[in-house]
Amino acid sequence: MTRKLTAVAAAGVLVAMGTGTAVADGGGGGDPQPGAPGIGDPYYPLDGNGGYDVDHYDLDLRYDPATDVLAGTATVSAHATQDLSSFDLDLQGLEVRSVEVDGQEAVWSRQGQELVITPHRPLREDQEFTVGVTYDGVPQTQEDALGISGFIHTDDGAVVAGEPHGAATWFPANDHPRDAASVDVRVAVPEGLEGVSNGVLCGSWTHHGWTTWAWSADEPMAPYLVTLAVGEFDLRAYEAEGLAFWDAVDPDLATFDADPETEGPLVGEVVDHALGRQAEIIGFLEEHFGPYPFSAAGGIVDDTPDLQFALETQTRPIYAPFFFVDPVFAEVVVTHEYAHQWYGDSVRLDLWRDIWLNEGFATYAEWLWLEHEGLSTPQQEFDFLATLSDEELGPDFWQVTIGDPGPAVDQLFHPAVYQRGAMTLHALRTEVGDDAFFTILRGWAESNAGETVTTEEFVAFAEEVSGRELDELFTAWLYTAGRPAGLPEQAPAPA
């Protein structure tokens, strides 16, 4: 809790603009104030907003692949956390047609990524309210040092994978993982196409050449984890190990040869193989991490070459097609994205700074899966990385302080965040022993399910469970540039 206040205070600019998040004067007293334009994350000072908390997003949309236009109404149910004269939603691009608060037309303006809304009358602290935003336009695809992300237009539709903040490019949101909400998505698409999102499929119906697909996700999720996939998909609904699955696989992958030079399986075959093991992978992760935190599952694979990564979109990860060139690699990626359902989705970041709590844990899950498959052990994975030369690892691998890697996406998602992150967990395991280590992993997921966390809380939790002082270990592994002590200074040059 103190951590959160400190973080907000650190974003001095926000405090200066009158945030209600940390300043104590939320109750009765003075005049209602505008909600802060950011939630208080120093990495992305304008992401999320202050003064309210979203409870539910209802997205009623239509997407036309012929024009790339997305149109519809987002209904955001929230409650005020301070007296509010106005408040913001995050929205990038798109054309706003009207905004209502509790059914009454509201005054609004656009200021960069902020949609500033002044309700008919001020909102009181704790008051529940509903915002309806009607909008349309061609969603902008995000471009950064790692390539493109967010709302990606494909040959027959679109796919959405927007971490850390792609939600605002397709719906008005409090776009920060600190504010999770349940989400209903209804998307109308030309008859013959599928529209896929998170959670469970409630139904689909066709009217005048448009098919509406209705998805519902009751378990709160961070906005960046909301996905949408429109196009021709083979939508496979089934139950396995008591869990409801919806897989959406682009039928074009059946004949997609990722590497015509060599004689490998077709991508579609590897997709079928890897998605066919999902229930088994979830069962394996449950043995280590505790019960799967959600009530639905599945995977989305489109044939677009433009999506170059995978994302742990809640209950239904989305994958780049190139992950499915090799069956073992594909299983490892599926394991990684499911591990995020515990670490990242159910247990959420309070600050993007602590991204290693997502990526280090998901990478460690990969190591556990490789061991389960008899291919290597976590110790071998650790040793392998530890003995690679700086040249082999990339010059800055040991220079990234993964406990605070920086906001540029190529720092936030630097390979060190993943691999040094997993090594950090292995160093912890070596220090505290297997019993304490697995109690920590599982207890962390169980005791923080549905909550946000920080690295400081993880260190305190690990110390409490193990009964050891771990400051030195985490300082060396997370916050100190260079190879942690105990590792070879510089690996021997490869023979």
Ligand code: ARG
């Ligand atoms: N969390 C994702 C994963 O590790 C990576 C997201 C990368 N984001 C990006 N914009 N490239 O599975």
Ligand code: ZN
């Ligand atoms: Zn990941």
